[in-house]
Amino acid sequence: MTENEVKKTQESLQDxxxxxxxxLQRQRVVEDLTxxxxxxxxxxxxxxxxRQNLVELQRKLDDLHSADVxxxxxxxxxxxxxxxxxxxxxxRDGDILLEVSDSVxxxxxxxxxxxxxxxxxxxxxxxxLADLAPELPRDVVHELMETLDAQQRxxxxxxxxxxxxxxxxxxxxxxVTIREDVSLEVVLRYLRRLKELPGxxxxxxxxxxxxxxxxVLPIKRLLVNDPEKKVADVMADDPVVFQPEEDAYDAAQAxxxxxxxxxxxxxxxxxxxGRLTIDEMVDLIREESETEVLNMAGLREEExxxxxxWRSLRNRWAWLAINLITAFVASRVIGLFEGSIExxxxxAALMPIVAGIGGNSGNQTITMIVRAMALDQVSPGNTSxxxxxxxxxxxxxxxxxGGVIGVVAYLLxxxxxxxxxxxxxxxxxxxxxxxxxxxxxxxxxxxxxDPAMGASVMITAMTDSGGFFxxxxxxxxxxx
Numbered sequence: 001m002t003e004n005e006v007k008k009t010q011e012s013l014q015d016x017x018x019x020x021x022x023x024l025q026r027q028r029v030v031e032d033l034t035x036x037x038x039x040x041x042x043x044x045x046x047x048x049x050x051r052q053n054l055v056e057l058q059r060k061l062d063d064l065h066s067a068d069v070x071x072x073x074x075x076x077x078x079x080x081x082x083x084x085x086x087x088x089x090x091x092r093d094g095d096i097l098l099e100v101s102d103s104v105x106x107x108x109x110x111x112x113x114x115x116x117x118x119x120x121x122x123x124x125x126x127x128x129l130a131d132l133a134p135e136l137p138r139d140v141v142h143e144l145m146e147t148l149d150a151q152q153r154x155x156x157x158x159x160x161x162x163x164x165x166x167x168x169x170x171x172x173x174x175x176v177t178i179r180e181d182v183s184l185e186v187v188l189r190y191l192r193r194l195k196e197l198p199g200x201x202x203x204x205x206x207x208x209x210x211x212x213x214x215x216v217l218p219i220k221r222l223l224v225n226d227p228e229k230k231v232a233d234v235m236a237d238d239p240v241v242f243q244p245e246e247d248a249y250d251a252a253q254a255x256x257x258x259x260x261x262x263x264x265x266x267x268x269x270x271x272x273x274g275r276l277t278i279d280e281m282v283d284l285i286r287e288e289s290e291t292e293v294l295n296m297a298g299l300r301e302e303e304x305x306x307x308x309x310w311r312s313l314r315n316r317w318a319w320l321a322i323n324l325i326t327a328f329v330a331s332r333v334i335g336l337f338e339g340s341i342e343x344x345x346x347x348a349a350l351m352p353i354v355a356g357i358g359g360n361s362g363n364q365t366i367t368m369i370v371r372a373m374a375l376d377q378v379s380p381g382n383t384s385x386x387x388x389x390x391x392x393x394x395x396x397x398x399x400x401x402g403g404v405i406g407v408v409a410y411l412l413x414x415x416x417x418x419x420x421x422x423x424x425x426x427x428x429x430x431x432x433x434x435x436x437x438x439x440x441x442x443x444x445x446x447x448x449x450d451p452a453m454g455a456s457v458m459i460t461a462m463t464d465s466g467g468f469f470x471x472x473x474x475x476x477x478x479x480x
Contacts, residue, residue, distance in 0.1 A: 070099035093120035103304035130159030168244030171274030185227035326461030358463035365437025394434035398427030
């Protein structure tokens with residue numbers, strides 16, 4: 001390992017970001033100082049200093065992996081982001097565009113002219129082009145398609161014909177195929193003639209003369225077996241295969257379950273048309289997790305952290321409006337018991353505890369249910385059992401922690417009846433939270449919506465309004 005490689009492995013990603021930020025800040029400070037100077041050589045000095053800082057910054061970027069540059073671009077405000085983007089070498093544009101998030105990619109593409117976009121796209125494979133094409137201007141896509149050969153053009157159109165959540169939209173067309181009637185020695189000679197193997201090649205795909213998949217030959221079997229053996233004697237004839245119409249997330253779960261690195265994709269006739277690789281599956285799982293987190297908070301789409309105020313408002317306002325309505329409902333519930341609160345001020349101090357614990361418990365239940373639904377662990381046959389289990393957990397938690405807060409209420413206010421009401425209200429609200437924590441995601445799924453969409457907002461609304469009503473209602477009946 002070279003000295004430069006050792007240095008790069010020792011530097012964390014945060015260190016690299018800090019170095020880039022420091023260079024940008026230094027450039028702004030020096031430019032500000034030179035602007036204040038007066039003299040005959042002012043413009044020359046400013047130009048030299050500006051170039052020196054940019055050269056140093058470009059050298060730092062050249063040493064970074066494309067994924068690291070993408071991370072840095074996502075972590076910079078828009079002006080600094082575009083400054084860094086202009087310093088990236090043109091031949092790396094395509095790789096970096098594929099690494100950044102969708103929202104950041106949009107800002108980078110907007111800063112590129114058609115010529116730069118075409119140059120970046122020409123370096124990509126068909127599956128990568130299919131990923132990027134929907135975000136490119138139509139005239140650029142049309143011109144790009146004309147520059148592709150017939151095979152590449154057909155591959156791009158094939159990938160674009162599938163929904164982004166289907167296997168066909170994620171499959172890779174670069175793969176090595178062999179025949180089953182040749183010897184391993186022939187295969188080895190064939191591989192040596194190739195300039196390089198496609199990324200994540202852990203197996204070769206065995207096909208017949210019609211392109212029908214017959215099996216796979218793992219590289220490790222190729223290396224450890226007698227070169228005189230036939231491929232048919234060594235290959236695995238029952239590999240995990242996918243069809244392009246299958247759900248991509250189901251495929252990602254299969255990759256995790258069977259520890260796959262790559263897997264063949266076949267059409268309905270069994271003909272090999274592509275492959276899935278672990279890098280695409282990891283990206284898919286990460287994006288799915290990020291989307292789930294955003295949906296739980298009621299965010300409609302991924303948001304650039306440095307997006308404009310107006311764009312952020314458009315992304316966030318819908319569920320905030322719903323939250324405002326639910327908060328108003330909760331306030332009206334409290335308003336129904338104003339007389340009770342006036343007579344017993346302790347109720348005002350204790351009721352947020354009931355609502356807060358209920359919301360926390362409901363969010364725990366929803367998180368578990370959404371995860372189970374994502375893993376296909378929830379079915380009509382086990383729904384009732386799942387409901388009973390969550391209600392039992394809520395009942396025990398309610399009695400235990402409700403009892404604890406009941407004792408605290410008794411010690412603070414000297415009223416055993418208030419402690420009993422507190423325990424009962426806590427138990428009932430946790431039962432409500434468990435019930436809603438199961439019903440909300442399941443109802444959303446039945447309506448064809450994402451089970452996580454706004455679930456956190458809705459469960460909080462239910463436990464707030466329900467908790468206030470239960471606690472104040474019980475207090476009105478038994479304490480006043």
